[in-house]
Amino acid sequence: MEFVNKVENRVADWYNKVPHLPVGFREWLGVNVWWIMLIVVVLSVIGVLNIFMFGALAAVFVGGFGGPVGAAIVGVALLIGLLVLAATLLETIITAIAIKPLKDKQKKGWSLLLLALLVAAGFSVLTFLFSFELSSLVMSALWIAVSGYFLFEIRDQFNGGVDVKAAKVMPRVAPVSENKKK
Numbered sequence: 001m002e003f004v005n006k007v008e009n010r011v012a013d014w015y016n017k018v019p020h021l022p023v024g025f026r027e028w029l030g031v032n033v034w035w036i037m038l039i040v041v042v043l044s045v046i047g048v049l050n051i052f053m054f055g056a057l058a059a060v061f062v063g064g065f066g067g068p069v070g071a072a073i074v075g076v077a078l079l080i081g082l083l084v085l086a087a088t089l090l091e092t093i094i095t096a097i098a099i100k101p102l103k104d105k106q107k108k109g110w111s112l113l114l115l116a117l118l119v120a121a122g123f124s125v126l127t128f129l130f131s132f133e134l135s136s137l138v139m140s141a142l143w144i145a146v147s148g149y150f151l152f153e154i155r156d157q158f159n160g161g162v163d164v165k166a167a168k169v170m171p172r173v174a175p176v177s178e179n180k181k182k
Contacts, residue, residue: 004115008155015152029150030157034102037095037113044092048085055081080130087123091116102158110158113151120144 020026029036059074094116101109124140 001111001115004111004118007118008111008114011148012152012155015149018149021153026153027157030105030154033113033154034099034109037099037102041092041096041099044088044095048088048092051081051085051088055085080127083123083126083130087119087126091119094119105158107158110151110155117144117147117151120147 021029055078059078094112098109098112098116101107101112103109120140121144124137124144127140128134128137
């Protein structure tokens with residue numbers, strides 16, 4: 001996680017220079033990010049299953065009817081498909097691990113989301129090296145920049161984290177105005 005912390009500190013300077021979301025929305029996003037990521041994990045699992053099923057179906061049709069050329073195409077497509085599948089699965093696992101710490105407002109959850117974003121960036125570059133599709137790389141970079149913007153907008157809510165269990169057992173302290181009335 002030391003690498004993630006170094007990246008965090010470097011990127012935080014960039015995001016401090018951009019306009020910020022309203023405070024109320026940032027607070028809402030920080031409180032609710034855990035269930036948003038839960039939805040993302042469920043959709044990602046469905047996506048992984050679709051990638052696997054589509055890849056198997058495509059391999060059967062192209063490999064079965066394409067002869068030697070079809071077999072070569074299936075080999076390259078299988079390699080790319082496995083990379084996409086591995087990237088999606090890795091991002092999904094990291095995001096799933098982050099849900100509980102995010103719910104508890106721990107810094108670890110935020111750092112895991114940043115790690116998932118870095119994995120996505122790395123695999124976007126790797127996918128570009130296989131496909132040389134510039135539009136795909138630009139769209140991935142745009143998606144990562146927007147995701148990073150929202151992630152860094154809630155960063156201050158996860159610095160140090162709040163121990164939810166300890167907060168529940170703390171005694172209630174009366175506000176100053178109530179103390180004066182007594």
